[in-house]
Amino acid sequence: MFDVKKIRKDFKILNREIWDDKLLVYLDNAATTQKPNCVIDSIVNYYENYNANIHRGVHKLAEEATVAYENVREKVSRFINASDEDAVIFTRNATESMNLLAFCLGESLKEGDEVIISEMEHHANIIPWYLLRDRKKITIKFIPITEKYELDYEALEKLITKKTKIVSITQKSNVLGTVNDIKKISKLAKTVNAIVIVDAAQSAPHMKIDFSNLGADFIAFSSHKMCGPTGIGVLVGKKELLEKMPPYMGGGEMIRKVTFEDFTCNDVPWKFEAGTPNIADVIAFGVALDYLENIGIENIYEYEKELTLYALDKMKQFEFLKIYNSRAASCEQGSGNSSSQDAGRGSGIGLITFSNPVVHPHDIATIVDQYGVAIRAGHHCAQPLMKKLGVSSTCRASFYFYNTKEEIDIFINVLKKALEYFEIGACKTLKTVLPK
Amino acid sequence: MTTAIMDRSTPQLDELYKEIILEHYRHPCGREPLERVDLEAEGLNPLCGDEVKLGLQIKNNVIEKVHLEGHGCSISTASGSILADILKGKTLDEAKKYLTYVKETMHNKPHSIDVEEGDLEVLEGVKRFPVRIKCALLPWTTLEEAMAGHKHVEIS
Numbered sequence: 001m002f003d004v005k006k007i008r009k010d011f012k013i014l015n016r017e018i019w020d021d022k023l024l025v026y027l028d029n030a031a032t033t034q035k036p037n038c039v040i041d042s043i044v045n046y047y048e049n050y051n052a053n054i055h056r057g058v059h060k061l062a063e064e065a066t067v068a069y070e071n072v073r074e075k076v077s078r079f080i081n082a083s084d085e086d087a088v089i090f091t092r093n094a095t096e097s098m099n100l101l102a103f104c105l106g107e108s109l110k111e112g113d114e115v116i117i118s119e120m121e122h123h124a125n126i127i128p129w130y131l132l133r134d135r136k137k138i139t140i141k142f143i144p145i146t147e148k149y150e151l152d153y154e155a156l157e158k159l160i161t162k163k164t165k166i167v168s169i170t171q172k173s174n175v176l177g178t179v180n181d182i183k184k185i186s187k188l189a190k191t192v193n194a195i196v197i198v199d200a201a202q203s204a205p206h207m208k209i210d211f212s213n214l215g216a217d218f219i220a221f222s223s224h225k226m227c228g229p230t231g232i233g234v235l236v237g238k239k240e241l242l243e244k245m246p247p248y249m250g251g252g253e254m255i256r257k258v259t260f261e262d263f264t265c266n267d268v269p270w271k272f273e274a275g276t277p278n279i280a281d282v283i284a285f286g287v288a289l290d291y292l293e294n295i296g297i298e299n300i301y302e303y304e305k306e307l308t309l310y311a312l313d314k315m316k317q318f319e320f321l322k323i324y325n326s327r328a329a330s331c332e333q334g335s336g337n338s339s340s341q342d343a344g345r346g347s348g349i350g351l352i353t354f355s356n357p358v359v360h361p362h363d364i365a366t367i368v369d370q371y372g373v374a375i376r377a378g379h380h381c382a383q384p385l386m387k388k389l390g391v392s393s394t395c396r397a398s399f400y401f402y403n404t405k406e407e408i409d410i411f412i413n414v415l416k417k418a419l420e421y422f423e424i425g426a427c428k429t430l431k432t433v434l435p436k
Numbered sequence: 437m438t439t440a441i442m443d444r445s446t447p448q449l450d451e452l453y454k455e456i457i458l459e460h461y462r463h464p465c466g467r468e469p470l471e472r473v474d475l476e477a478e479g480l481n482p483l484c485g486d487e488v489k490l491g492l493q494i495k496n497n498v499i500e501k502v503h504l505e506g507h508g509c510s511i512s513t514a515s516g517s518i519l520a521d522i523l524k525g526k527t528l529d530e531a532k533k534y535l536t537y538v539k540e541t542m543h544n545k546p547h548s549i550d551v552e553e554g555d556l557e558v559l560e561g562v563k564r565f566p567v568r569i570k571c572a573l574l575p576w577t578t579l580e581e582a583m584a585g586h587k588h589v590e591i592s
Contacts (some may be wrong), residue, residue: 099488360509362451362484366565370449379485392485392507421453422510 002299004435007056008402010036010291014267022372025407030174030202030351030398031376035288039227042287046280053276069279071187072286073269078093079210079289080200080219082236089235089242089269095124096199097220097235098168099195100272102128104245105166111137114163116194118143118151118180119388120173123381125199129168143169145388149326150347151175164194171203171219175396177308178326179203186215195241201225205400206304207346208297217241228288229281235272242268249274281425299431304350305420307408312350314412324353324389324403351398353380359422363396367418373411441552451561452568453510459557461510466520475479477586478506479578481570486512490578499523499531504575511568518555528583535583540578542569 008014011034016024026034046068052061052071064324073088082088091097109115115129119142122180129140144152155294160167165388167189174180196216200209205226213217224230247254247265252276256264265271286406292300312328315321323329329350355361365377376396379386397411476491488506490501502520515538523531530551537551544563562572 064456174534360513360567362486362509362511364572366452366568367449376482383485386485390486422458 002295002303002401004303004402004404007295008404009039011402012037012040014402018262018372018374019370022370025371025373025403025410025413027397027399027407028088028374028376029205029400029403030225030380030396031162031289032230033205033227033400034199034292034402036227038228038291039284039288042284043229043280047284051280056277059197060166063238065279065283068283068286069277072236072282072289075286075289076234076236080204080211080236080294081213082219082342083212084234085239086211087239087242087269089237089272090277091220091233091235091272092231092278093224093233094199094220094222095233096386098124098197098199099128099131100235100248101218101237102132103222104248105195105241106132106136107246108252108423109136109138109165113165114141114258115139116141116156116163116164117168117170118170118191119145119387120149120151120178120206121168121170121382122199122201123172124201125168125197125351125381126384138165139163142384144175145178145385148329149173149178149324150330150344151180153181153184153188156185160188162192164189164192168199168203170199171178171209172200172206172346173382173385174202174351175353175382175385175394176324176326177351177353178205179344179347179349181344182214182216196410202351203346205292206297207301208351211236220246223281223285223288226288227291227321228285231278232281233286239268242272247271247274251275252405253277254287301346301349303401304399305346305433307403307424308349308352309403310398310405311399311408311412314408315352315354315415317355317412318415320356320358320419322355322357324355324394325351327377328352350400351396353394355391355394357421359419361393363414363422364395364418367421368411368414370418371410371414373414375411445526451518452565454509454558454561456555456558457510457514457561460514460517464504464513464520466502466504466517467544468501470501473503475582475585477578477582479574479581481508481574483570484509486574488512488516488575488576488578490516490575490582490583491536492579494528497527497529499528509568509571511562511571512574515559515572519575522554522556523579531579531583535576535580539573542573547550552590 013034018024050061050064052065054066076088125376132138143156145150169185171182182198189196198216198219200219200221204221220235223232254266254271254274256266325348360376365375378393470491470493472493473491474494479488486508491503493501502518502523504520533549534551540547559572562568
């Protein structure tokens with residue numbers, strides 16, 4: 001049974017008073033989530049009791065640390081239902097996973113080859129490809145988004161050609177909440193044997209991922225967005241492809257044999273983990289995965305859906321609030337019911353991006369912060385998408401399973417205050433203030 | 437001038453959003469186009485994506501007019517509006533003094549020079565909100581770049 005009161009006790013930080021009498025209302029979970037006590041304890045426990053370098057010492061400590069570290073690969077694999085044909089590589093974050101792929105897969109690309117991404121990508125799935133383009137003179141194409149903030153799949157069909165070598169797509173937009181149909185994309189990409197990469201930074205924390213059945217080759221996500229520590233990302237993907245790829249960084253751990261002339265690579269996944277890894281945090285990430293599995297990712301999904309629909313409903317009262325959310329958009333323009341066919345399962349759940357034409361997102365965020373409410377304001381590392389939406393920045397409230405309806409009520413109330421502070425929005429005098 | 441509706445139990449907010457700032461935000465100065473653009477620069481705050489374009493119309497070393505455009509939050513818009521208002525009719529040397537003065541204010545350093553503050557005084561409140569200092573500085577660093585003959589600046 002999902003008991004949010006009980007869950008909140010696992011997060012010490014949720015008791016923090018941000019200002020006098022203003023308890024933290026943390027609604028910036030898409031940026032990073034809070035960490036449960038068990039994850040924090042795990043880090044302390046590692047350093048206090050079995051800190052040692054892994055894969056080398058023959059002593060007991062090294063053995064314990066190695067086993068604890070290596071066991072997390074299995075947990076990650078199980079968490080996203082990867083198969084025996086996939087390897088789990090630890091990186092610093094999802095961004096590094098994407099860079100690793102762009103760099104190592106990119107080596108085999110030739111001038112004129114094409115990489116397809118979309119208009120709703122995070123910079124982490126744009127810049128690595130720009131860097132590759134500048135090195136290899138490849139072409140990058142963007143799948144456009146529709147008015148309902150969904151990918152334009154018809155356009156994708158036309159974008160895919162024999163030149164397409166890689167299709168790299170976010171599973172869930174960090175701005176719009178859109179959940180993309182990876183199966184469909186993979187199917188299209190595989191007609192030309194393109195490699196499919198899934199950026200799951202925003203999906204893995206919030207919904208069940210069935211990697212084995214997505215038809216994709218690689219998937220990347222970050223520990224810190226799912227109750228784990230910062231500094232850990234994962235890259236899961238086909239061993240067969242990873243074995244053919246050149247290594248990313250050189251150093252200890254990633255080698256098998258080194259001579260005065262040359263070296264040979266270690267096996268996958270160690271081939272891609274040069275140097276001493278972030279052992280304590282990988283182990284703590286494993287604890288975070290156990291914690292999430294214990295609550296149940298389906299329970300998390302259902303609870304967040306309830307919270308998001310509650311918040312979306314409350315936000316309707318603000319006449320001049322523009323909401324950029326795939327769920328809200330599909331309800332508005334589509335069948336009008338929240339389980340509309342247009343939005344994929346989970347689409348628009350967990351985060352709500354919004355703006356007001358007069359009150360700047362920074363001003364809104366500063367004002368709500370004075371009441372202890374933490375939301376994000378800015379371009380959310382998606383500047384091309386902001387341009388597409390016709391804004392320079394937006395506000396974003398993003399939820400996790402420890403948030404409550406009471407917290408959303410607080411958020412809505414202080415949002416109202418923020419708009420009233422500028423004497424618009426809630427008091428509906430906007431028409432007189434707005435430029436024509 | 438109108439009164440903010442918000443309750444007054446959060447004095448820090450009123451320190452930041454002084455009425456004069458809100459007034460400048462609602463009715464910013466320096467929005468009329470220039471007859472002639474003698475110096476110009478674009479400023480960008482990559483943190484939030486805010487952009488400002490600043491142009492100066494200069495005659496005999498005196499700033500005849502300042503033009504500003506772009507989108508920004510209340511703090512950066514008000515700061516730009518105050519800039520446009522104050523620097524009209526000032527020499528380029530005087531403008532540099534104001535620039536130094538504003539930077540000193542924002543970085544909480546003692547003032548090395550004296551200027552007639554006018555509405556600049558209200559920017560004092562921004563200091564208490566460290567993440568917003570860049571917003572207040574954006575039009576001023578853009579001015580600095582324009583006077584230096586650079587076209588583009590990023591605040592970092």
